[in-house]
Amino acid sequence: MVDDARNDLILMVRLQRIYDRIAQRLRQRSSPPPEVQELERQNRERERELAEMEARIVELEKELAGVVHREEECTIELDHFQKQKSMVTNQREFEAVINEIDFATKELEKVRERKKELLEETAGLRTEIESRRSARPEEEASHRQVTEAWEQRRTELTAEIRTLMAQASELEAQLSPPNRSRFRQLLERKHGTPVVPVVEGSCSFCHFTLRPHLQQRVRRAQEIIQCEHCHRILYLPELPIFGEDGED
Ligand SMILES: [Zn+2]
Numbered sequence: 606m607v608d609d610a611r612n613d614l615i616l617m618v619r620l621q622r623i624y625d626r627i628a629q630r631l632r633q634r635s636s637p638p639p640e641v642q643e644l645e646r647q648n649r650e651r652e653r654e655l656a657e658m659e660a661r662i663v664e665l666e667k668e669l670a671g672v673v674h675r676e677e678e679c680t681i682e683l684d685h686f687q688k689q690k691s692m693v694t695n696q697r698e699f700e701a702v703i704n705e706i707d708f709a710t711k712e713l714e715k716v717r718e719r720k721k722e723l724l725e726e727t728a729g730l731r732t733e734i735e736s737r738r739s740a741r742p743e744e745e746a747s748h749r750q751v752t753e754a755w756e757q758r759r760t761e762l763t764a765e766i767r768t769l770m771a772q773a774s775e776l777e778a779q780l781s782p783p784n785r786s787r788f789r790q791l792l793e794r795k796h797g798t799p800v801v802p803v804v805e806g807s808c809s810f811c812h813f814t815l816r817p818h819l820q821q822r823v824r825r826a827q828e829i830i831q832c833e834h835c836h837r838i839l840y841l842p843e844l845p846i847f848g849e850d851g852e853d
Pocket residue numbers: 808809810811812813832833834835836837
């Protein structure tokens with residue numbers, strides 16, 4: 606029985622180390638390196654600027670449609686007054702129609718001036734959008750390396766996590782059923798840290814000081830002892846049975 610408990614404790618410590626590695630890889634996988642974050646930020650910024658320019662074009666085109674319509678109206682009016690001019694019968698009528706022609710001509714000039722501005726601004730924006738979009742593939746070539754390296758790293762991490770999970774289930778299967786369910790419960794309740802080392806007579810997680818007789822029992826490693834305060838399973842890392850912490 607004592608041997609079984611000791612064996613389970615050894616297994617649990619090994620399991621905890623595996624779960625620590627899994628947690629570490631999960632953290633790494635969800636935190637892209639600064640250069641990738643910077644690229645993502647730049648991409649968002651560029652997309653935002655392009656969207657703003659596209660929206661401005663829509664606005665300009667709406668105004669342009671109105672201006673074109675106004676131009677047509679002015680042309681018709683001007684035509685109309687030109688015809689009237691040839692039909693006037695006296696000086697007063699002539700001056701009146703000349704005034705109208707004058708007014709309509711100025712209006713038409715104004716409208717055409719605005720039309721020109723609108724067309725120029727729209728063309729400018731289109732060129733700008735075009736050049737930014739075509740600049741992209743070139744920029745992306747250097748960016749792609751960064752992104753692909755990160756994708757590669759993520760794939761590796763995922764594979765490592767799978768391997769570690771498989772190792773964990775293998776070890777868990779070796780635990781006695783009561784200790785297995787105890788371990789699994791604590792794993793869930795203690796958010797992945799069910800087993801912690803005792804350091805200088807205290808639980809290294811909650812820093813609760815173990816009473817001397819409990820320290821003795823942890824030292825003997827013949828039973829599963831839980832911290833009186835945080836209920837995590839305790840072990841003494843310097844005991845040779847727990848081996849080295851291994852990689853990371
Ligand atoms: Zn504790």
